[in-house]
Amino acid sequence: MKILVTGGAGYIGSFMVKRLLDQDDQVTVIDSLERGHLEAVDRRADFIKLDIRDLKSLTDFFSGKHFDGLIHFAGYISVEESSKYPKKYYENNVEGSKNVFSIAVGSGVNKIIFSSTAAVYGNPIKIPIPEDHPKNPTSPYGETKLATEETLKALREKNANLSFAALRYFNAAGAALDGSNGENHDPETHIIPLAMRALLTGSEFSLYGTDYDTPDRTCIRDYIHVLDLVEAHIKAFNRIEKDRGCYYYNIGTGQGHSNRQVLDMVEKVTGRKLKIREEERRAGDPDRLVADPSKIKSELGFSPKYSNLEAIVKSAWTWHTRNLKF
Numbered sequence: 001m002k003i004l005v006t007g008g009a010g011y012i013g014s015f016m017v018k019r020l021l022d023q024d025d026q027v028t029v030i031d032s033l034e035r036g037h038l039e040a041v042d043r044r045a046d047f048i049k050l051d052i053r054d055l056k057s058l059t060d061f062f063s064g065k066h067f068d069g070l071i072h073f074a075g076y077i078s079v080e081e082s083s084k085y086p087k088k089y090y091e092n093n094v095e096g097s098k099n100v101f102s103i104a105v106g107s108g109v110n111k112i113i114f115s116s117t118a119a120v121y122g123n124p125i126k127i128p129i130p131e132d133h134p135k136n137p138t139s140p141y142g143e144t145k146l147a148t149e150e151t152l153k154a155l156r157e158k159n160a161n162l163s164f165a166a167l168r169y170f171n172a173a174g175a176a177l178d179g180s181n182g183e184n185h186d187p188e189t190h191i192i193p194l195a196m197r198a199l200l201t202g203s204e205f206s207l208y209g210t211d212y213d214t215p216d217r218t219c220i221r222d223y224i225h226v227l228d229l230v231e232a233h234i235k236a237f238n239r240i241e242k243d244r245g246c247y248y249y250n251i252g253t254g255q256g257h258s259n260r261q262v263l264d265m266v267e268k269v270t271g272r273k274l275k276i277r278e279e280e281r282r283a284g285d286p287d288r289l290v291a292d293p294s295k296i297k298s299e300l301g302f303s304p305k306y307s308n309l310e311a312i313v314k315s316a317w318t319w320h321t322r323n324l325k326f
């Protein structure tokens with residue numbers, strides 16, 4: 001199949017591209033490279049540098065092309081940054097996505113997978129969080145993702161032939177087991193890469209918030225290995241191909257780990273001691289975010305294979321020590 005991957009030079013997108021190529025799909029990547037890395041894109045894929053906010057370039061790109069499916073990762077990803085620059089997030093995540101979807105559907109694409117997020121739920125009133133939990137995002141980032149889910153729903157109402165799955169990721173983490181690809185955001189806000197950067201540079205690690213309503217007072221998150229995450233996309237794609245419709249799935253493990261537990265695991269795996277500086281909690285960070293993953297398990301038979309915390313941290317450390325030079 002011919003698959004278009006937006007944001008395929010980013011962390012999760014680059015793993016997706018390799019996974020699709022490994023099953024002999026033809027893959028085209030569009031990415032602005034504003035936050036991605038060309039070297040992360042598998043050389044077997046076609047790469048086009050393109051910003052999805054640029055409607056004219058996007059229209060020219062699609063002209064005369066046909067894709068069997070679209071997997072849309074491109075966007076900005078930081079809760080914190082989105083609170084500082086909500087307009088920028090809206091323009092990229094909401095307007096950029098609208099551009100991609102409308103042109104893609106106009107060109108005949110009828111299968112779309114969209115990278116949504118647990119941030120659409122906001123402060124959970126129920127843990128673990130099921131897909132039908134109320135959606136009350138507490139950040140502009142979460143709002144942009146919810147708005148984009150709505151865009152897809154509206155498009156589907158006009159195009160009965162369109163099928164889509166919005167996958168609500170919890171915390172993507174980990175790296176290729178051989179250290180060949182890994183997480184490299186700039187700005188980086190995720191705990192595992194930040195802890196590893198702190199160890200490799202000898203700098204302090206900022207632990208945000210030690211007053212959460214959790215047993216060790218640090219917040220609890222659900223970590224899914226990036227290799228499992230891309231596998232969930234394959235399952236979801238097969239589903240939308242077979243049964244037309246719109247689907248919403250949480251992608252998580254159902255297991256929560258506190259920030260302290262993650263940092264303890266980083267110290268155990270690396271054999272090094274972190275210099276931890278305790279800071280105020282960040283705005284919009286709930287106490288716990290843990291997925292109820294039962295829907296994707298029962299409907300698509302998806303179960304994570306690599307997502308135990310030790311395996312996640314080991315793979316991330318392999319990648320960091322081999323690839324990041326400070």
Ligand SMILES: NC(=O)c1ccc[n+]([C@@H]2O[C@H](COP(=O)([O-])OP(=O)(O)OC[C@H]3O[C@@H](n4cnc5c(N)ncnc54)[C@H](O)[C@@H]3O)[C@@H](O)[C@H]2O)c1
Pocket residue numbers: 006007008009010011012013030031032033034035036037050051052053072073074075076077092096115116117118168169170171172173184185
């Ligand atoms: N990383 C996570 O834990 C996580 C959790 C929930 C949801 N998500 C979602 O998954 C997707 C991928 O996340 P990631 O961690 O790989 O992020 P990333 O920043 O590594 O990748 C995003 C890619 O999109 C590209 N991009 C951004 N704006 C673009 C534009 N206007 N035009 C073209 N390309 C553009 C960037 O250059 C980058 O390569 C995002 O949509 C994010 O919101 C990620």
